[in-house]
Amino acid sequence: MARGNRQDNGVRKPDMPKAKLTKENLKEAILIFSYLKPYRWTFVSGLLFIALSSGTTMAFPFFLKKLIDSAHSLSLGKDAVSPGTIAFWMLGILSLQMIFSFMRVYLFTYAGEHALADMRKEVYRKMIMMPMNFFAQRRVGELSSRISADLSQIQDAVTGMLAEILRGLLTLIIGMVLIFVLSPKLAGLMLSVLPVIVVVGVLFGKRIRKLSRNTQDQLADSNTIVQETLQGISNVKSFTNEWYEIGRYTRSLQDAVKMAINNGRFRGLFVSFILMSIFGTIILVVWYGTTLVQHGTITFGGLTAFVVYTAFVGGSMAGFADLYSQLQKTLGATQRVREILKDETEPVTIVDEPVEEKNKLQGAVTFHHVAFSYPSRKEVHILKDVSITAAPGEQIAIVGPSGAGKSTIAALLLRFYQPDEGQLLFDGKPADSIPLSQLRKQMALVPQDVMLFGGTIKENITYGKPGATQAEIEDAARKANAHDFITSFPEGYETIVGERGIKLSGGQRQRIAIARAILKDPVILVLDEATSSLDSASESIVQEALDNLMKNRTSFVIAHRLSTIRNADKIVVLDQGHVVESGTHQQLLAQEDGLYKSLTKLQLEFTSE
Numbered sequence: 001m002a003r004g005n006r007q008d009n010g011v012r013k014p015d016m017p018k019a020k021l022t023k024e025n026l027k028e029a030i031l032i033f034s035y036l037k038p039y040r041w042t043f044v045s046g047l048l049f050i051a052l053s054s055g056t057t058m059a060f061p062f063f064l065k066k067l068i069d070s071a072h073s074l075s076l077g078k079d080a081v082s083p084g085t086i087a088f089w090m091l092g093i094l095s096l097q098m099i100f101s102f103m104r105v106y107l108f109t110y111a112g113e114h115a116l117a118d119m120r121k122e123v124y125r126k127m128i129m130m131p132m133n134f135f136a137q138r139r140v141g142e143l144s145s146r147i148s149a150d151l152s153q154i155q156d157a158v159t160g161m162l163a164e165i166l167r168g169l170l171t172l173i174i175g176m177v178l179i180f181v182l183s184p185k186l187a188g189l190m191l192s193v194l195p196v197i198v199v200v201g202v203l204f205g206k207r208i209r210k211l212s213r214n215t216q217d218q219l220a221d222s223n224t225i226v227q228e229t230l231q232g233i234s235n236v237k238s239f240t241n242e243w244y245e246i247g248r249y250t251r252s253l254q255d256a257v258k259m260a261i262n263n264g265r266f267r268g269l270f271v272s273f274i275l276m277s278i279f280g281t282i283i284l285v286v287w288y289g290t291t292l293v294q295h296g297t298i299t300f301g302g303l304t305a306f307v308v309y310t311a312f313v314g315g316s317m318a319g320f321a322d323l324y325s326q327l328q329k330t331l332g333a334t335q336r337v338r339e340i341l342k343d344e345t346e347p348v349t350i351v352d353e354p355v356e357e358k359n360k361l362q363g364a365v366t367f368h369h370v371a372f373s374y375p376s377r378k379e380v381h382i383l384k385d386v387s388i389t390a391a392p393g394e395q396i397a398i399v400g401p402s403g404a405g406k407s408t409i410a411a412l413l414l415r416f417y418q419p420d421e422g423q424l425l426f427d428g429k430p431a432d433s434i435p436l437s438q439l440r441k442q443m444a445l446v447p448q449d450v451m452l453f454g455g456t457i458k459e460n461i462t463y464g465k466p467g468a469t470q471a472e473i474e475d476a477a478r479k480a481n482a483h484d485f486i487t488s489f490p491e492g493y494e495t496i497v498g499e500r501g502i503k504l505s506g507g508q509r510q511r512i513a514i515a516r517a518i519l520k521d522p523v524i525l526v527l528d529e530a531t532s533s534l535d536s537a538s539e540s541i542v543q544e545a546l547d548n549l550m551k552n553r554t555s556f557v558i559a560h561r562l563s564t565i566r567n568a569d570k571i572v573v574l575d576q577g578h579v580v581e582s583g584t585h586q587q588l589l590a591q592e593d594g595l596y597k598s599l600t601k602l603q604l605e606f607t608s609e
């Protein structure tokens with residue numbers, strides 16, 4: 001069976017590109033801001049409040065200077081504004097600061113959350129519209145972390161980081177101007193140590209970025225293990241491989257922890273370095289400042305304000321180095337998300353339109369000399385020169401050994417993939433001349449392993465025709481031999497089926513899938529070994545349901561149990577991608593040395609044993 005999320009070799013592809021701070025990358029990242037467009041006024045107001053709150057923060061040291069100088073003047077018996085009045089002004093400023101900070105956080109959250117939800121919607125929309133090959137080459141965990149982790153990183157950048165950059169820049173510029181105004185000499189001293197700090201900071205930042213990327217990758221690997229084992233929990237349990245999975249997860253986690261600790265070591269060094277730089281500079285400035293106070297070049301208050309401004313400026317510089325590594329992470333996330341946004345989707349429509357008259361099918365299907373290889377394994381030719389014709393309403397059975405390419409035929413029918421050579425025709429028209437969604441709307445697939453969604457039975461049946469009435473649903477369930485077992489549940493149609501339908505038996509799940517297909521009322525039906533996992537009693541109930549479903553539709557039945565397809569209008573025998581025989585049951589049995597005959601014989605022997 002050609003499953004969607006098949007992995008080629010179980011090894012995750014290194015699709016986490018390094019995000020360097022290049023012009024190209026930044027340009028791409030800026031495109032993400034287009035999602036903020038609908039909320040631009042909220043966002044701009046947020047920016048304004050950041051500027052205002054930075055302004056009020058920067059006003060504090062100024063008032064501190066006034067406060068100290070006035071106290072100093074008063075102590076010398078000179079005339080000055082009373083410290084109480086200045087403290088009162090400071091309280092006023094503090095109140096403003098509170099309002100500004102509240103508004104900035106609120107407005108940024110508002111714009112950021114909305115923009116992120118839009119972005120998530122867009123990425124999900126894109127993802128779900130991707131062709132099958134996209135899913136065949138990626139792991140589910142990896143894709144879901146695009147939507148969760150990567151997008152959260154981007155959101156942090158849009159809201160938190162941008163605010164930090166703006167605040168840092170304002171603090172830096174205003175702080176620099178003010179310290180030069182307060183004392184050019186002291187400012188000169190402070191700036192002489194600055195380039196050293198910046199260079200070392202950037203080098204550190206680079207290293208940290210690399211390490212944290214590796215940690216993130218490793219962590220994503222461990223999360224994939226969790227997702228995969230939970231999805232296949234019955235496999236894990238039936239093989240009693242809990243120990244194996246715990247071991248696998250532990251090893252993966254240990255690697256992640258090792259990397260994170262290594263990263264932490266560097267971050268620790270980085271933080272210590274920054275702290276040392278800040279306090280070292282302060283000590284230097286204070287020492288030199290006190291000599292200037294002695295010479296009367298600067299007041300006590302001035303020196304205090306200078307030190308505080310220096311701390312602000314130093315803090316914002318240290319923040320920049322951290323922001324730099326954050327920015328790198330965000331660029332990585334942006335790149336991965338943009339990769340999906342840029343990828344080409346299938347030409348499906350995302351509005352629920354009825355099938356147009358001109359696209360309505362009668363149900364004739366022709367495979368005309370079709371050859372096919374899966375895009376991920378181009379060198380392996382799965383189908384070779386396959387020709388099959390089905391008249392409207394005919395039942396075509398496809399049989400053959402495992403791996404012969406039966407499910408691949410189903411995948412091509414549903415146009416999950418395109419033939420490499422030859423043509424697929426519907427009512428004599430090339431498949432690609434009919435819009436993809438319009439075509440698929442007229443088909444239904446009852447797969448081998450039925451996947452139900454976590455909602456109610458009713459919701460699962462209505463999946464075949466959203467908006468169907470209760471009468472239609474019940475009618476479909478009756479035809480699918482499902483009504484009786486559904487009504488035997490206390491909650492009837494409202495019974496929650498549990499995640500992926502685990503609260504129902506295999507046969508019940510299949511009958512729900514059949515009811516879903518009946519409700520869809522397709523012209524062409526594809527059944528992929530629909531009865532293979534059932535015992536004889538359930539098989540006959542399901543088979544009856546299937547016979548109801550197949551009435552008056554072109555059906556392609558992929559079957560292992562040859563007994564179920566005896567009455568098919570045509571049986572196509574496939575072997576290693578070739579059609580080796582084709583005809584009715586009787587015709588094929590008449591072929592001495594035929595593959596069908598030997599398969600039938602084998603099954604008879606097998607079942608009579």
Ligand SMILES: Nc1ncnc2c1ncn2[C@@H]1O[C@H](COP(=O)(O)OP(=O)(O)OP(=O)(O)O)[C@@H](O)[C@H]1O
Nearest residue numbers: 001002006136374377382402403404405406407408
């Ligand atoms: N997505 C895929 N990418 C690459 N190769 C695939 C993919 N799906 C199936 N194949 C390969 O194509 C071949 C035919 O597979 P297919 O599922 O069509 O066989 P089948 O006849 O339905 O087998 P079975 O009866 O065992 O389900 C197999 O060799 C399989 O490994």
